[in-house]
Amino acid sequence: MSRMAIRSLYHLRRLLIERLGLLLAALIGVLLQAGAFERLQMNLDHARELALLGGATALLGMRALLGWRLPRTGLVQRLDRAEIGILLLSLVYVGVQVAGGPESWVQTLVYLVLAFLVGFNDRPVGVMVTLAALGFQVLLHLATQELQLWQPLAVRAAFILLFSTVNIIFLQVEVQRRRREHHQKLAAEIQAMRDEARDFRLVSPALSSEGEARDRAAMECKLAQGAVEAIHHSMFFVLELLKKSLDLQTCILLWLDASGQKLRIKELVTDSNMVREVPLSAQAGALGGVVSSRLLLNLRGARGARGIPYYAGPEQVGAFLGVPVLEDGHLRGVLCADRREDRRFTEAEEQLILQASGQVLRAIQSERVFAAVERSKYEHERFYRASSMLNSVLTLGQVYDIAFGAAREIAEFDFCGITMVDREQKRHVVCRVDGEGRERFEGQEFRSNAGLVSMVVKNRHYLPAGGDFRERDTVVFTRKLRLRGMESLVVLPLIVQDTAIGTFVLAARRRGSYTKKVREMLGVISNQIAVSIENAKMYKKMEEMATTDGLTNLPNHRTFQAQLSEMLHRAERHGKPVSVVLSDIDKFKLVNDTYGHPVGDAVLRRVSAVLADQVRKVDLVARYGGEEFAMVLEETEGQGAMLLCERVRQEVAAQVMSSEKGPFRVTLSLGIATYPVNGQEQQLLVERADQALYAAKEGGRNRTVQYSDLQKASAKHEETVCPRHQCASS
Numbered sequence: 102m103s104r105m106a107i108r109s110l111y112h113l114r115r116l117l118i119e120r121l122g123l124l125l126a127a128l129i130g131v132l133l134q135a136g137a138f139e140r141l142q143m144n145l146d147h148a149r150e151l152a153l154l155g156g157a158t159a160l161l162g163m164r165a166l167l168g169w170r171l172p173r174t175g176l177v178q179r180l181d182r183a184e185i186g187i188l189l190l191s192l193v194y195v196g197v198q199v200a201g202g203p204e205s206w207v208q209t210l211v212y213l214v215l216a217f218l219v220g221f222n223d224r225p226v227g228v229m230v231t232l233a234a235l236g237f238q239v240l241l242h243l244a245t246q247e248l249q250l251w252q253p254l255a256v257r258a259a260f261i262l263l264f265s266t267v268n269i270i271f272l273q274v275e276v277q278r279r280r281r282e283h284h285q286k287l288a289a290e291i292q293a294m295r296d297e298a299r300d301f302r303l304v305s306p307a308l309s310s311e312g313e314a315r316d317r318a319a320m321e322c323k324l325a326q327g328a329v330e331a332i333h334h335s336m337f338f339v340l341e342l343l344k345k346s347l348d349l350q351t352c353i354l355l356w357l358d359a360s361g362q363k364l365r366i367k368e369l370v371t372d373s374n375m376v377r378e379v380p381l382s383a384q385a386g387a388l389g390g391v392v393s394s395r396l397l398l399n400l401r402g403a404r405g406a407r408g409i410p411y412y413a414g415p416e417q418v419g420a421f422l423g424v425p426v427l428e429d430g431h432l433r434g435v436l437c438a439d440r441r442e443d444r445r446f447t448e449a450e451e452q453l454i455l456q457a458s459g460q461v462l463r464a465i466q467s468e469r470v471f472a473a474v475e476r477s478k479y480e481h482e483r484f485y486r487a488s489s490m491l492n493s494v495l496t497l498g499q500v501y502d503i504a505f506g507a508a509r510e511i512a513e514f515d516f517c518g519i520t521m522v523d524r525e526q527k528r529h530v531v532c533r534v535d536g537e538g539r540e541r542f543e544g545q546e547f548r549s550n551a552g553l554v555s556m557v558v559k560n561r562h563y564l565p566a567g568g569d570f571r572e573r574d575t576v577v578f579t580r581k582l583r584l585r586g587m588e589s590l591v592v593l594p595l596i597v598q599d600t601a602i603g604t605f606v607l608a609a610r611r612r613g614s615y616t617k618k619v620r621e622m623l624g625v626i627s628n629q630i631a632v633s634i635e636n637a638k639m640y641k642k643m644e645e646m647a648t649t650d651g652l653t654n655l656p657n658h659r660t661f662q663a664q665l666s667e668m669l670h671r672a673e674r675h676g677k678p679v680s681v682v683l684s685d686i687d688k689f690k691l692v693n694d695t696y697g698h699p700v701g702d703a704v705l706r707r708v709s710a711v712l713a714d715q716v717r718k719v720d721l722v723a724r725y726g727g728e729e730f731a732m733v734l735e736e737t738e739g740q741g742a743m744l745l746c747e748r749v750r751q752e753v754a755a756q757v758m759s760s761e762k763g764p765f766r767v768t769l770s771l772g773i774a775t776y777p778v779n780g781q782e783q784q785l786l787v788e789r790a791d792q793a794l795y796a797a798k799e800g801g802r803n804r805t806v807q808y809s810d811l812q813k814a815s816a817k818h819e820e821t822v823c824p825r826h827q828c829a830s831s
Contacts, residue, residue, distance in 0.1 A: 126184075126233070129191040134240040136198070183229040186218040190230065194237040202245040203238075203257060211238075212264045220268040231265040335464035336368035339457050343438060344370045347450055350418070350441050351376060353411060354426075354461060356434040357383060357392075364388060364435065366411070377413040385410040391423040391435050397455070398423040401445040409439065419443035422451065426458045428466075436461065497637045501533035504605070504630045511626065512619045514607045516584060518542060519595075519630070521603040522549075522558050529554055531578070532603075538584075545582055552576040553592045558601040563593045563624060568615030570608065577606065589614035593624055595631035602631055650724040652702055653709035661723035661731050662783075668721070668733055669783055672776055680742035682732040683790040684712075684749075684771040687802040689728035692767065696760040704758055704767055711756065715749045739775040739807050746771045746805040754803065768803035770794060779808045 193207070193214050200207040215234050219227040235258055242254040340352040351371040355364040363380040383392045386408040391398045400408070400421040409421060419442045426434040436458045438446070446454075505517050518534040527549045534543045549555045553564045554577060565571070570590040577584050577592065584590070587608040595603040605627045607615065615623070648660040656664065665681070672679040686692075686708060693701040705728065712722045712730055721733040734742050753769040772793025780786045789808040797806040 126187045126191040129195060130237055130240050134243050136244040179223070179226050179229075182222050182226045183233075186222065186226065186230040187233040189214060189218070190234055190237060194241055198241060198244065203241060203253065208257070212260055215261060216264045216268045219265045224269060227265060227269055231261065234261050234265075332464055333368060336461055337370065339460050339464075340368055340370040343454065343457055347438065347446075347453070348440055348442075349438050350416075351411075351437070351439050353437045354434060355381065355388065355411070355437065356426075357432060364392075367434070373412070373416055375412045375414045375416045377411065381410050387421055387423055388435055388437070391425050392432065395425045395427065395432055397425070397451060399446050399451065402443055409437075411437070417441045420445055422446045422454060424451075424454050424458050426462060428462055433462070495637060495640050497532075497634065497641070500630065500633045500637050504626075504633075505533075505535040507626055507630075508605075508607060508623065511622050512607065512609075513611070513614055514609050516587065516606070516608040518606045519603060520554055520578075520606065521634075522601065529558070529578075529603075542578070542582065545578070547579045547582065550576070550579060552578055553590075554578055554604050554606065557592045557594050557604050561594045561596055561599075561601045563591055563620060565590060565592075568617075568620055569612060577608075584608050586610060588612040591615045591620055591623065593620075593627040595627055595634065597631045597635050602634065605630060653706055653724050655709050655713065655730075656721065656723040658723065658726055661721065661725065661733075664721050664723075665733050665787075666783055668735055669776060669786075672735070673781075677736045678738045678778075679776040680734040680737045680739060681774050681776070681786045681790045682734065682742060682746055682771055683725060683787070683794045684730045684732070684746075684769050685794055685798065686728040687768045687770055687798075689767070692765075696762060696765070700758070700760045707756055707758065708753055708767070708769065711752050712749060715745065715752060737775075739773060739778070739809050742773045742775065743805060743807060746773060750803065750805060770797040770802050771805040772797055772808070773805065774808040779812075 190211070193211055197203060197205060197207045197211065211234065215230065218230045222230070238257055238261060239254065242257075336354055340354065343349060344352045349370075351369070351373055353366060353371070353376070354368045356367045357363070358365060358380070362383055364383050365380050366378050369376060369378070381388065383389065387398055387400060388410055398421075402419065409416075409418060412418075418439045421439045422437070424436045424438075425432055426436055436454060438454055501519055504519060508514065508517055514536060516534070516536040516538060519532050520529050521532050522529050528546055529549065530546045531542050531544065549558075553575065557564050565575070568589055568591050570584075570587050577590070587610060589609040589612055591607050593605045593607075594601040595605055605623070607623065609615070648656060650657045668679055671677075686704065689701065689704070692704055705724075709722070709724065709730065712732065716722055716732060716734070719735050720737075721731075723731045723733075725731040734745065737745070750769050750771060754766060757764050757766060772790045772795070774780065774786045774790035774793060776786055779789050793806045793808040793811060796811055797804050800806065
């Protein structure tokens with residue numbers, strides 16, 4: 102059997118097992134149409150039908166108890182729900198046929214079950230269940246009626262559609278309405294808490310705006326919520342204490358809103374049912390006198406509550422006292438107290454309420470200081486985290502990536518880029534970008550111009566001064582390379598040892614993202630980024646010094662051994678050949694003695710350049726030591742290596758070297774050993790390539806020798822010598 106057939110059978114078997122409920126429902130539908138349940142009796146003649154009903158009921162109960170099987174999502178979950186609903190409907194229709202057909206009272210149960218299934222499932226499941234109900238109704242009709250009598254079927258089908266539609270429209274719409282109301286109420290409560298926090302000066306409007314970063318907004322929300330709860334607790338305690346000690350009817354704290362035109366209730370302790378908890382006009386009644394004069398107002402013998410606007414109706418008030426709540430000369434609110442008996446507030450009571458208003462202010466100020474300390478702690482934690490992130494990077498790529506993460510810890514941005522400057526060429530390059538326009542900006546180069554990037558590098562000071570992108574025609578990079586749709590912008594210099602090596606550019610769509618405090622922290626981070634970039638460059642240089650020959654810029658002997666090991670492992674894994682070549686400049690000591698060591702160094706550089714130019718990118722050329730060079734040729738057999746070495750040898754021989762004593766030429770000898778025919782171990786291959794090189798030297802220099810040729814020559818020599826030994830022994 103083919104693999105396709107096996108897979109098809111597997112999926113079919115899995116489908117049959119997973120959708121057993123649908124198969125049972127379909128079987129019940131067939132039996133309904135055949136009228137198998139019309140005269141169902143408890144005897145052996147109907148054992149099949151009873152077994153089917155028992156199995157369907159057991160399956161329905163099992164899946165219901167298991168929570169409709171495993172928790173799933175999407176189409177599979179909808180199929181599970183539809184399967185249970187259709188199986189339940191099939192059992193109900195069996196009851197209809199057992200009870201005597203669609204005219205029985207059980208038919209009504211169909212509509213009720215359908216309404217339940219449609220109402221408590223989403224619309225696709227409701228549609229599937231409704232179609233299944235129509236199908237069962239048609240099958241039941243075919244079993245009990247003539248095909249021509251379609252009017253009863255149409256009526257019952259209409260009832261099915263009516264119940265389904267009504268539940269889909271009304272029940273699900275009601276659920277959506279309740280859900281929407283819940284979200285609106287929750288949003289209103291959160292907004293009210295934020296407004297109250299702003300009233301108490303716990304948060305600044307910029308930090309509570311919609312455009313800030315989510316983590317910052319979450320921190321501010323939690324901080325403000327805790328502070329508001331603490332303030333209300335203190336307020337309630339003060340007002341409750343005043344009410345009990347002064348025998349008050351109502352003690353209420355009203356707070357001015359941002360416009361200064363409305364007073365809102367912040368805390369209230371009262372025995373009256375007439376207090377209205379709505380915003381009040383700051384100029385109304387007795388409150389207006391306190392607000393306008395900012396002086397204490399003590400009234401006695403007030404006739405009802407007509408002059409006291411926080412009462413909605415007639416209330417007995419014998420005395421009223423309004424005290425302004427002042428902070429640094431600014432009116433914040435009014436603390437009011439009234440009592441029913443006609444007894445004027447004494448001077449001692451006035452002082453007590455004045456002290457209470459001061460206590461309310463101190464509670465607010467304490468929470469304000471606490472919130473500021475917590476906010477500062479939060480910001481310094483992020484700043485410390487951002488700084489520490491830059492202390493563990495080694496490569497330039499890591500520096501760029503960590504720099505963006507560190508900046509995000511401090512401020513939001515929609516665009517962030519790092520540019521570097523080449524002062525000799527007077528050119529800037531956008532090295533890395535995070536955010537919008539990455540493909541458009543990254544890798545772009547431009548000359549020094551009047552743009553902000555060039556000016557920041559020149560002046561070593563961030564721009565623009567206020568952190569806002571006020572003038573839309575301002576050039577950041579070049580006129581063709583523009584940032585669009587940004588409201589906030591800051592370009593910071595990357596300074597090392599009082600020299601700007603580049604810039605750190607951040608931009609955001611929200612205005613006011615880069616306040617003075619944020620710019621200061623970003624300035625410190627920019628300095629760390631600059632130092633990290635220089636350290637990464639130094640690390641790269643040291644790594645190159647450890648792995649590269651300083652004279653020829655080729656990999657050194659250590660790197661050659663390491664990369665040769667990797668290439669041999671790769672060749673073993675893929676079953677490919679590798680050729681190792683060792684070469685030596687002929688009579689190089691004579692060159693140094695005749696023309697001097699500087700000329701000898703120039704010869705080494707020229708030969709290394711020829712070698713590097715002749716091989717492929719996948720191959721390796723290294724300085725083996727002294728005047729010796731090594732090459733590793735991937736996927737190259739001995740013959741291919743021979744052709745390459747001959748080309749290299751001829752090219753080196755064609756080079757004309759210059760010196761004070763006149764021009765001269767040098768030649769090259771090369772030895773080849775190939776994996777796996779000449780050996781499989783790294784050390785053995787190098788030794789045999791060296792033996793081939795020695796043979797080239799001994800053979801007259803300026804030639805290439807393969808180790809395989811040495812083996813053949815040795816074997817032929819043994820064949821010619823061996824008969825002589827045999828003759829001598831005989």
